[in-house]
Amino acid sequence: MIHIIPALAWWVLASVVGAGSILLSLLHHGGILRTAPLRQRHNPPPWDVPFSVSTAEKYERPCSTPEAMKWKYCDTSLPDSDRISFLLDSLTPEEKISLLGNKASAVPRLSLPPYNWWSEALHGVSSSCCPGIKFKSTSFPQVCTTGASFNTSLFEAIGDAIGAEAIEHYSRLDDVPGLTYWAPNVNLFRDPRWGRGQEVPGEDPYLNGQYAAHLIPALQYGKDGRGRGDGRPRIAAACKHFAAYSIETGRMAFDAKVDEMDLEESYMPMFRKCVESGVLGFMCSYNAVNGVPSCANGDLLTSKLRREWGFDGYITGDCGAVGNIYASHHYTDSMEEGIAVALKSGVDSDCGGDIQAHGLTALDAGHLSIKDIDRALKSLFDVQFRLGYYNLPTSAPELELQRRSLDDSVHMHNDLALEAARQGIVLLKNGNSNAAKDPLPLSKEKHASIALFGPNADATYTMLGNYFGEAPLLVSPKQGLTNMGINISYMKGCNITAQSLESKKDDICRVAAASAATILVVGNNGGVENEGRDRISVVFPGEGQVELIQLASTCAKEENDKPVILIVMSGGPIDLSPYKKNKNIDAMLYVGYPGQSGGTAIAEAIYGDFSPSGRLATTIYPRQFAENVDIGDMRMRPAGDFPGRTYRYYTGEVVYPFGFGMSYSTFKRTMSMANDDGSNAGTSDAFSRVDIEVLNQGPLDCAHSILLFHSGPNAGHDGNPIRSLIGFEKLFLRVGEKMTVPFSI
Numbered sequence: 001m002i003h004i005i006p007a008l009a010w011w012v013l014a015s016v017v018g019a020g021s022i023l024l025s026l027l028h029h030g031g032i033l034r035t036a037p038l039r040q041r042h043n044p045p046p047w048d049v050p051f052s053v054s055t056a057e058k059y060e061r062p063c064s065t066p067e068a069m070k071w072k073y074c075d076t077s078l079p080d081s082d083r084i085s086f087l088l089d090s091l092t093p094e095e096k097i098s099l100l101g102n103k104a105s106a107v108p109r110l111s112l113p114p115y116n117w118w119s120e121a122l123h124g125v126s127s128s129c130c131p132g133i134k135f136k137s138t139s140f141p142q143v144c145t146t147g148a149s150f151n152t153s154l155f156e157a158i159g160d161a162i163g164a165e166a167i168e169h170y171s172r173l174d175d176v177p178g179l180t181y182w183a184p185n186v187n188l189f190r191d192p193r194w195g196r197g198q199e200v201p202g203e204d205p206y207l208n209g210q211y212a213a214h215l216i217p218a219l220q221y222g223k224d225g226r227g228r229g230d231g232r233p234r235i236a237a238a239c240k241h242f243a244a245y246s247i248e249t250g251r252m253a254f255d256a257k258v259d260e261m262d263l264e265e266s267y268m269p270m271f272r273k274c275v276e277s278g279v280l281g282f283m284c285s286y287n288a289v290n291g292v293p294s295c296a297n298g299d300l301l302t303s304k305l306r307r308e309w310g311f312d313g314y315i316t317g318d319c320g321a322v323g324n325i326y327a328s329h330h331y332t333d334s335m336e337e338g339i340a341v342a343l344k345s346g347v348d349s350d351c352g353g354d355i356q357a358h359g360l361t362a363l364d365a366g367h368l369s370i371k372d373i374d375r376a377l378k379s380l381f382d383v384q385f386r387l388g389y390y391n392l393p394t395s396a397p398e399l400e401l402q403r404r405s406l407d408d409s410v411h412m413h414n415d416l417a418l419e420a421a422r423q424g425i426v427l428l429k430n431g432n433s434n435a436a437k438d439p440l441p442l443s444k445e446k447h448a449s450i451a452l453f454g455p456n457a458d459a460t461y462t463m464l465g466n467y468f469g470e471a472p473l474l475v476s477p478k479q480g481l482t483n484m485g486i487n488i489s490y491m492k493g494c495n496i497t498a499q500s501l502e503s504k505k506d507d508i509c510r511v512a513a514a515s516a517a518t519i520l521v522v523g524n525n526g527g528v529e530n531e532g533r534d535r536i537s538v539v540f541p542g543e544g545q546v547e548l549i550q551l552a553s554t555c556a557k558e559e560n561d562k563p564v565i566l567i568v569m570s571g572g573p574i575d576l577s578p579y580k581k582n583k584n585i586d587a588m589l590y591v592g593y594p595g596q597s598g599g600t601a602i603a604e605a606i607y608g609d610f611s612p613s614g615r616l617a618t619t620i621y622p623r624q625f626a627e628n629v630d631i632g633d634m635r636m637r638p639a640g641d642f643p644g645r646t647y648r649y650y651t652g653e654v655v656y657p658f659g660f661g662m663s664y665s666t667f668k669r670t671m672s673m674a675n676d677d678g679s680n681a682g683t684s685d686a687f688s689r690v691d692i693e694v695l696n697q698g699p700l701d702c703a704h705s706i707l708l709f710h711s712g713p714n715a716g717h718d719g720n721p722i723r724s725l726i727g728f729e730k731l732f733l734r735v736g737e738k739m740t741v742p743f744s745i
Helices: 080-090 093-098 143-147 152-173 205-221 260-267 269-276 298-308 321-327 335-345 354-364 370-386 396-403 414-423 477-483 505-514 543-557 598-606 623-628
Strands: 002-004 011-015 021-027 238-242 281-284 314-319 349-351 426-430 449-453 487-491 517-523 564-569 587-590 666-674 689-698 702-711 724-733 738-744
Touching (some): 093 354, 093 370, 143 205, 152 205, 152 414, 205 260, 205 269, 238 269, 238 298, 260 269, 281 298, 314 321, 321 335, 321 349, 321 354, 335 354, 349 354, 354 370, 414 598, 449 477, 449 543, 477 487, 477 517, 477 598, 487 505, 505 543, 517 543, 587 598, 689 702
Parallel strands (some): 281 314, 314 349, 449 487, 449 517, 517 564, 564 587
Antiparallel strands (some): 002 011, 011 021, 426 587, 666 689, 702 724
């Protein structure tokens, strides 16, 4: 029996006797990578922040000189295991310890150059690894925006592009950045105030796991699986932050109290998916889990990660996390004992140099053994050898890269960055109950002159979120609209955190009243939410933005009821309940942090060059959630006055639910149960497949997302989730086109 639940997100619930139930979220938008030609990008505006123009210090590659080639570890006719054994046998204890950090030291007597383990590629190759070094990289939308696309082919395409740019940088800049990248971040967006929630796909472990499953192989081997051309990975990804990390406030000493069920069902699944996807690196987190610092937790790092899950890569501590075992958590009585516990628990290296600084003292004091050090060093060498770091280039792709000069340009992926920005935009509102027609898309003829307000209306670097490099272009919303030929009357109005307007009220009102449409671009920025900085609420961070929205929208409506569009640029969700039914706000778009081409995508969405296809990857909670729930409470399931967290367990009111999103088109969906042989299962309890037929009824060719949820027979009771995402798919359908999507159950 199929029940249609009257909700804006169009949930369809199919009850299945004895098998729980399948919940289908037929989200208006989706979007596989476009099959139509991508539009040309516009010329970028000038950058508003200068970058350094210094160049990298060049290092000799290992095994690239006659002196190095005499060593056995450079003999490619030998198995990698023999070459690694030679290094372990040849290095002194001091030399071994000097290699156990993100800046591995050179060992001149063995012709070993220094190595940089720390490179970043969260949503593009980042310059955070190499301060002062100039190199450009495509800056894709922040991960929270990409997660809202619910598009695995997009996840894969972005991973492929980042990996390609990373290996090109390595070939041009000689190890800066290196071959080892500390991405992706797959932690759960557990609390809407989390400052680093922007770095993860969303609040669902299945979504985050699928992101890892499609991004990691593409990063490491490319979409074609060729890697460096000889079957070896081209770079190594690392999943972070293991485990139960999702708070910035007091993070260095935070003890995450997590029960076993929450740990296994909410905080761990995406990390296990990382291992299943072949990731070569892991990062242990700053926090403790139930009293044990993550980087000192042998049950997590060795028993579960390596033995139970079969991980065979390297483990690094987050920057300072190994030192914090003693310094912040006071888990040991000395720094040397803390270093020893980390290495014995499974850590192989750390960021910050604490193992290098204190490891020899720990060894001399008997806290460590050479066996402990060799185990860690072997893990590091094993990854480097698997990457071909100690092999001279032999494959055609490697030789081609080697021939390029430092002045050659790395191939950018600007069209893909623009497409990703389009797919991450979520349409939250389009019209009020009394509206004769949907206000969006605007008309380029009727709305050729607009008023543009807001602290993010001319933002550029805000669109990048955090962990970004030097983008080849930056198109703000203002520039994107200008490039489209729209005549703009622009006033910033206020800064992000301003408590009052910074522009004159009369000027704001005059501009809004005189324009054919009013667009406000508001939200957050890195000064409000970032690494080391949680938000304290889920409302706009300054009263100035609230006043600006109220004044501009009221003035725009005084004459001829002109459309008012609210665009929210933010990593974390913002309570939009004051505007959800506000008759002065006609439409709302949620754009996350849309990357280098965000302004172009926003302008195109407003004027109907495409239909928004994103879906919320986080719940938008009312402000009372942050007022009543402690951000440090790690529980997922409701209990007493605690309402639970995320759509899977939260029992309170929501502003917009996980998976919500609207479209400029209308879709008809039909769900049926099927058997393995494709025959219709009818109302039978036994079925192995759910088929969803989707028809685009127009008026636009556009993308569509299907999200499939499971709701068990005891859903929402006895600790069971209310529902859980078990599958999603992206389609692009022309008007009148029909497509059937099968989901294996």
